[in-house]
Amino acid sequence: MKSRSLKPLTPSLKERSNHDSDKGRNMSQSPQKENEYETSPPHDTLAPVKDMVRACIQCGTCTGSCPNAFAMDMTPRKLWRMVLLDRKDEIFQSRTFTLCSACYYCTLRCPRGLPLTEAMGKLKQIAARENLKAHKKSIRFYKSFLDSVRRHGRVHEMEFMTLYFLSMKDPFMPLKFTSLGMKLMGKRKVSIEIPSREPNSLEAIFRKVEEMEERI
């Protein structure tokens, strides 16, 4: 039995070769403490991802189908191998999972029928939950988006971009978007008005989801 306490970042060789003994492990707990890991989350957070890719036969179809493979520092095929070997350092130092644009080609084509896009999503969730610094940019982007949704019920594009820039603490970021912003404003497609859904925020639903996720 593996212990549930926080483990050193790099698993021992023995653990690596033991990954099959994970089958049937209880997935119902994972340490949820805030932590200061720079790149890598604590020990058994990978369990749900492992369950998703356990049947991988390393055929490489996912890599061959991925439109973003050219920009990845680790191929999807290798990523799944690393997941099964519990190599969190390699996984979360790599930007492979952040480069998944959810095109679902791999999910469609994987000969083992594995839910690979969902597995990529799970890795993104782990990175977001652990606030991994290496992936700050994408995580901030998603969080600002959902903050806006939580408050207004619908996305308020201007507010969400502002939240994003603020949370990046990078005053030069908006410059990258200026030309698109100008184009959209020229077409009156972005407004600075707050949409009308304020009184009916999604607070109750967001809060309930958080409560249920803590139960797990």
Place this chain on the structure above:
Amino acid sequence: MNYLYYPGCSLEGTAVEYNISTKRFMREVGANLIELEDWTCCGATAVESISSLLSLALPARNLAIAEKAESADEILVPCSACYLNLKKVEEKTKKDPEVLAELNEILAEEQLQLKGRVRVRHLLDVLSRDLTPKDIESRVKKSLAPFRIAPYYGCQCLRPYPVFDDPESPRSMEPLIEATGATVHSWKMGTKCCGASHMNTKMEVGLELVGAILKGARGADAIVTVCPMCQINLEAYQNKISKINGEDLQISILYLPQLLGLAVGLQEEDVGLDLNLAVSKEFHKKLTGIDILA
């Protein structure tokens, strides 16, 4: 034909012309769209990166509202990202009663309940299967014969749930385009990924993906899309991409219902064509040069 209608956030912002043209064209062919009252964001592509449960809860709220509506039992969704989020809930709750129970526990917060009565349908599904090409042909007032059109499907309307077409080599847009009189530009890029939100967080990668799509469209007059994210990625960065590639890759990008609307005699402003970011002078010129059929 009655459909419940879920426009989604983009169609109120960057994609208003998709909203305008969808509503207008559907009315033109005799379909009645009933916009969901009090709909909320489906979570878009962001939510999947934050929480699996929330990624089901947000669309589930909208499906529960749709079930209450009772005026129709199919919900029409023009945005592919919204469509997939809603469809996922339909599929997952159908397969797994535990998921349904979990979602209902959340929805109880808003006194809502999900039974699984409503069917989620993409706009392209409805256009290609509930209409026949004849329905369009018989209404054409402006034959788009001078145009060569590249159909762009993108990802999420057919993957991972290939409900209405082949997800590897789809053809569902072709009879619709041909019904307008236009020629279909045959290419291999119709199902390739536009990079989705990469343009916001990893722009260099997004530019590369869109560049390849624009190159594939060389020789066409326009690309038509069925998703606001695809649309904006294809239309908004053409200058930059042309510079990077040292080649003029500018091309007009239209939403499918805009093209269909123009063919059945709607004016440019009826389909919101003035709101597109990339419609070339040549496109306008060709369009105004066409005689209206009596």
